[in-house]
Amino acid sequence: MSHDDHTKHLNALGRNTDYPDSYDPSALEVFDNRHPDRDFWTLLECVEFTSLCPITGQPDWATVLIRYIAGTKMVESKSLKLYLHSFRNRGDFHEDVINIILNDLRDLMQPRYIEVLGIFHPRGGIAIHPFVNWGCDLPRRDASGETYADFARQRRDGQLLSETLQLGKHLR
Numbered sequence: 380m381s382h383d384d385h386t387k388h389l390n391a392l393g394r395n396t397d398y399p400d401s402y403d404p405s406a407l408e409v410f411d412n413r414h415p416d417r418d419f420w421t422l423l424e425c426v427e428f429t430s431l432c433p434i435t436g437q438p439d440w441a442t443v444l445i446r447y448i449a450g451t452k453m454v455e456s457k458s459l460k461l462y463l464h465s466f467r468n469r470g471d472f473h474e475d476v477i478n479i480i481l482n483d484l485r486d487l488m489q490p491r492y493i494e495v496l497g498i499f500h501p502r503g504g505i506a507i508h509p510f511v512n513w514g515c516d517l518p519r520r521d522a523s524g525e526t527y528a529d530f531a532r533q534r535r536d537g538q539l540l541s542e543t544l545q546l547g548k549h550l551r
Contacts, residue, residue: 396457399465404483406465408458412449418491418520421453422446425463428497433470440500441473445484447493448527450515454488473499477509491515492527494534510535 399406423445430439443463462483466476477497485493494512512535514527522530 396461399461400468401465402469403465404462404487406458406461407483407487408455409452409488410455412451412453415449415451418448420446420448423454423456423459425460428463428466430466430473430476431468431470432502433472436470437502439473439502442498443477443480444496444498445480445493446495447484447488448491450489450491452488452490454484473497473507474509478511481511481513485513489515491517492530494531 425443425445428441428443430441431437432439445459463480469476471479477495481493481495484490484495492512492514494510496510497508499507499509512531514529514531516526516528519525519527519530
């Protein structure tokens with residue numbers, strides 16, 4: 380299959396950009412994972428994420444880290460950028476935003492495993508760093524008798540505070 384065959388259905392990549400002014404999960408696009416027989420990590424980092432406080436309307440700034448093990452589909456990065464930009468005028472609490480992002484990406488890609496971490500800039504002296512993850516019920520290839528859902532529980536319950544603080548240290 381040629382390069383064009385893999386990308387001809389993508390609408391955002393390589394074209395002029397019209398940034399959405401309201402939340403729009405339809406901006407997300409996927410492409411086929413060329414290595415579905417292998418578990419590998421994809422890490423996406425958005426250092427300029429913005430949304431609005433639902434009470435005050437003040438902007439909230441964050442770095443959003445998305446890490447996943449793909450199934451048969453992967454998210455196209457420019458479409459992800461447009462999707463994340465669509466939160467710019469949306470009022471949600473930090474925890475809601477991160478859960479919405481995970482739900483939309485999970486529904487779109489159907490990954491084996493996905494996690495989303497929001498490292499929000501402090502407001503009123505308090506930084507909020509919500510973390511959410513999800514794993515499918517398929518068996519893991521590298522851990523006999525364990526599913527990706529088991530891994531998600533272990534990862535969530537075992538995530539060290541020091542790991543989260545290390546990821547957000549550039550904001551302090």
